[in-house]
Amino acid sequence: MAWSHGSLALKMAAIRDDLILEGEFELLAKKKLTHRVTLTRSGLFFHLVSNSSTTYQEKCVKISDIIGCHGFEQCLNVNKSTSSAHHGSSSEYKNGEAKPFRYIPQNTDASACGFVVFAYPFKKKLFSNKKVRTKQVLVFEVPTDSVELLDKRKTVAETWRNIINCLSRGLPVNVNDIASCVPPPRGRMLLLINPHSGPGKAYTIFKNEIAPLLFEASIPYKTIVTEYAGHAGELMKTINLAEWYGVVIVSGDGLLFETINGIMQRDDWATSVKFPIGCLPAGSGNALSCSINYAAGEPVDSFLVLHATFVLVKHRVVPMDLVVIHIPDRTLFSFLSVTWGIVADIDFESEKYRTLGEARFTVGAIKRIIGLRSYKGRVSFLPVAEYMAKDGTGSSKVLAKVRRLSLDSRSSSKGTFNSEDSNSSLGCNSKIFVAQSERQLDSVGGAGDSFVKTGVVTTGGDDSCDLHEDSSGSGGGDAGQIRKESCEIKDINTTSQDTQLFDSTSSPELDVPPGSINNPGLVDSENTTNLQQDVHLKEHNAQASRSPVNGCSVQHHSSMTIISDAKEISVEQETYHVNKAKSTAVPTPLLHPLDQDVPSNWVTLDGNFILAIAVYQTHLGSEMLAAPDAHLSDGLIHLMMIREGISRNALMNLFLTFDQGRHIYSPYVEAVKVLAFRIEPATKNGNIMVDGERFDPTPIQGQILPGVARVMAIK
Numbered sequence: 001m002a003w004s005h006g007s008l009a010l011k012m013a014a015i016r017d018d019l020i021l022e023g024e025f026e027l028l029a030k031k032k033l034t035h036r037v038t039l040t041r042s043g044l045f046f047h048l049v050s051n052s053s054t055t056y057q058e059k060c061v062k063i064s065d066i067i068g069c070h071g072f073e074q075c076l077n078v079n080k081s082t083s084s085a086h087h088g089s090s091s092e093y094k095n096g097e098a099k100p101f102r103y104i105p106q107n108t109d110a111s112a113c114g115f116v117v118f119a120y121p122f123k124k125k126l127f128s129n130k131k132v133r134t135k136q137v138l139v140f141e142v143p144t145d146s147v148e149l150l151d152k153r154k155t156v157a158e159t160w161r162n163i164i165n166c167l168s169r170g171l172p173v174n175v176n177d178i179a180s181c182v183p184p185p186r187g188r189m190l191l192l193i194n195p196h197s198g199p200g201k202a203y204t205i206f207k208n209e210i211a212p213l214l215f216e217a218s219i220p221y222k223t224i225v226t227e228y229a230g231h232a233g234e235l236m237k238t239i240n241l242a243e244w245y246g247v248v249i250v251s252g253d254g255l256l257f258e259t260i261n262g263i264m265q266r267d268d269w270a271t272s273v274k275f276p277i278g279c280l281p282a283g284s285g286n287a288l289s290c291s292i293n294y295a296a297g298e299p300v301d302s303f304l305v306l307h308a309t310f311v312l313v314k315h316r317v318v319p320m321d322l323v324v325i326h327i328p329d330r331t332l333f334s335f336l337s338v339t340w341g342i343v344a345d346i347d348f349e350s351e352k353y354r355t356l357g358e359a360r361f362t363v364g365a366i367k368r369i370i371g372l373r374s375y376k377g378r379v380s381f382l383p384v385a386e387y388m389a390k391d392g393t394g395s396s397k398v399l400a401k402v403r404r405l406s407l408d409s410r411s412s413s414k415g416t417f418n419s420e421d422s423n424s425s426l427g428c429n430s431k432i433f434v435a436q437s438e439r440q441l442d443s444v445g446g447a448g449d450s451f452v453k454t455g456v457v458t459t460g461g462d463d464s465c466d467l468h469e470d471s472s473g474s475g476g477g478d479a480g481q482i483r484k485e486s487c488e489i490k491d492i493n494t495t496s497q498d499t500q501l502f503d504s505t506s507s508p509e510l511d512v513p514p515g516s517i518n519n520p521g522l523v524d525s526e527n528t529t530n531l532q533q534d535v536h537l538k539e540h541n542a543q544a545s546r547s548p549v550n551g552c553s554v555q556h557h558s559s560m561t562i563i564s565d566a567k568e569i570s571v572e573q574e575t576y577h578v579n580k581a582k583s584t585a586v587p588t589p590l591l592h593p594l595d596q597d598v599p600s601n602w603v604t605l606d607g608n609f610i611l612a613i614a615v616y617q618t619h620l621g622s623e624m625l626a627a628p629d630a631h632l633s634d635g636l637i638h639l640m641m642i643r644e645g646i647s648r649n650a651l652m653n654l655f656l657t658f659d660q661g662r663h664i665y666s667p668y669v670e671a672v673k674v675l676a677f678r679i680e681p682a683t684k685n686g687n688i689m690v691d692g693e694r695f696d697p698t699p700i701q702g703q704i705l706p707g708v709a710r711v712m713a714i715k
């Protein structure tokens with residue numbers, strides 16, 4: 001970008017308020033040339049200092065593209081110089097532990113010192129319209145003539161390094177006290193690498209594509225290569241989580257499923273479920289990686305590993321929904337999907353082509369469409385809004401109550417599991433409610449920060465919670481608090497005139513500065529049992545009495561008043577207390593046991609299906625945007641069904657629209673957002689897949705656990 005003297009002055013004036021540091025450095029490129037460098041909250045600007053009176057070549061690196069900054073002091077180690085970030089050779093690992101590295105640029109003399117910026121701005125690929133992040137390394141040396149003493153020059157370089165690192169990690173920078181802005185070291189990550197994922201290249205992918213970025217971002221880690229199926233699950237069941245910042249899976253979705261289920265088998269599941277999980281793609285499906293990238297606005301269709309690693313090093317810890325799954329003999333925890341019918345069969349039957357990577361799904365789909373079959377059974381669900389069936393029988397309009405389920409921790413001594421739904425027949429005209437609620441949440445920031453959140457919450461599938469987060473407090477305490485001051489609920493469902501209310505206190509976005517503490521998602525062990533011991537379910541207008549479900553006993557509670565259009569609406573609430581004797585069970589208050597009928601307020605569809613899929617992330621693969629309006633923590637299960645009657649041609653065309661998510665507009669697809677579902681296959685044909693793991697076609701049901709898990713993503 002070229003700036004004239006005048007426009008440069010204007011630009012400089014525009015960023016003046018934002019200005020943090022200014023200085024002159026020698027930019028080490030082919031030759032050393034002195035540059036004027038300006039650091040603002042949004043970017044690092046630099047231009048050549050020249051005597052020319054015409055133009056400056058002004059360049060800028062956006063802070064949002066920077067993943068790290070290192071200081072260098074050449075005199076310590078001139079002989080080991082290298083021109084790029086060095087990391088990844090086998091000698092640099094011992095027992096999977098990464099050694100600390102020092103970046104040493106070439107072409108500097110023995111007394112050189114300065115700082116190196118690692119950035120990954122988007123560039124357009126030649127001959128394609130795709131934007132891809134491309135590595136940029138900028139080496140700035142403090143000029144020897146500007147500040148005489150080496151110590152002083154080192155201080156200058158360290159200050160720039162610290163501030164750039166604070167900014168790139170989203171940490172606060174106090175311009176009035178620059179010297180005290182020192183970013184805390186980043187937390188140590190445990191990387192689990194599955195050598196059998198996808199085409200079996202996970203370790204090579206890690207070494208060549210992931211390790212360099214971890215080095216550049218100064219993230220310490222240890223790698224463990226899994227030795228057998230089930231290894232990751234065992235590790236997660238037994239390791240001391242407090243020793244780690246989080247766990248990062250370098251694999252496909254299968255290892256992630258193992259990891260999550262290992263965590264959920266711990267006695268302290270209620271807190272360890274908040275252990276941050278990162279996800280880097282090395283498998284054939286990589287659905288969660290794609291969903292995290294998609295949510296972050298990063299590409300999913302090219303250089304997935306690079307973009308996923310970029311997200312990982314720039315991440316914040318954000319909530320993610322899980323779904324508790326019941327099959328006749330087991331309880332499982334799912335982060336992605338339950339599929340039945342053709343999608344499950346394609347997934348399972350194409351396992352044998354796993355060396356093809358994602359192409360296995362295309363091969364499997366063609367095979368299954370040619371041999372198209374239907375699957376007899378029953379699909380039942382608890383919709384969040386009015387449900388209109390598409391089967392053309394004429395009698396299937398079902399009005400369901402609008403509801404929302406949230407997992408809440410009401411105080412440091414109590415965990416609460418809430419479901420709130422308003423009655424669609426309340427006759428309220430307004431679709432806007434203001435709900436005031438306050439809560440104290442278990443420590444999530446870990447550093448004792450207190451947050452104030454104000455949420456404007458829109459539902460109808462999109463839980464886009466516009467949370468203003470004001471973080472104050474400098475840490476030090478054990479228990480952080482989140483106080484939700486107000487939650488305004490607007491325009492709740494564009495397709496329904498029903499009014500609704502929910503408690504959006506679940507799924508707070510957690511902005512935990514990586515490295516500020518270990519285990520940002522964990523609460524202290526005293527609080528650990530609370531969620532298990534005292535679980536409440538509040539459900540407006542719930543049935544007058546209900547039998548105890550899964551260890552929950554029912555207790556009627558007080559009513560709540562909602563003010564809307566000056567009308568007062570009283571809504572009954574119900575509270576479920578978990579039986580303390582069964583304190584280790586994850587509460588599933590929306591589900592009846594599998595050998596009983598579903599609750600009477602569910603919708604049930606019988607017939608022949610081509611597929612029924614329950615999805616809670618956007619992607620099932622990089623070319624399968626299965627639930628385009630899903631979000632990591634929208635608290636919803638996106639249920640889709642196709643009934644028998646669709647032709648092979650139409651099905652093929654429908655599958656071709658999957659990559660853009662346009663299948664949801666197809667007249668053949670019934671899409672409904674639900675809190676819980678049950679699938680009861682009537683034949684032994686086919687498969688049921690939970691997060692890509694196969695199960696026999698037996699009855700299966702699931703219920704959302706909104707925002708209970710924590711993932712490393714960018715929200």
Ligand SMILES: Nc1ncnc2c1ncn2[C@@H]1O[C@H](COP(=O)(O)OP(=O)(O)OP(=O)(O)O)[C@@H](O)[C@H]1O
Nearest residue numbers: 197198226227228251252253254255283284285286
């Ligand atoms: N060392 C190992 N040897 C054999 N199997 C392993 C090993 N480590 C992990 N596994 C198993 O490999 C299975 C598949 O792994 P993963 O999901 O990572 O790859 P994938 O199936 O190619 O990817 P995707 O699930 O995205 O299609 C997991 O269920 C896991 O239990």
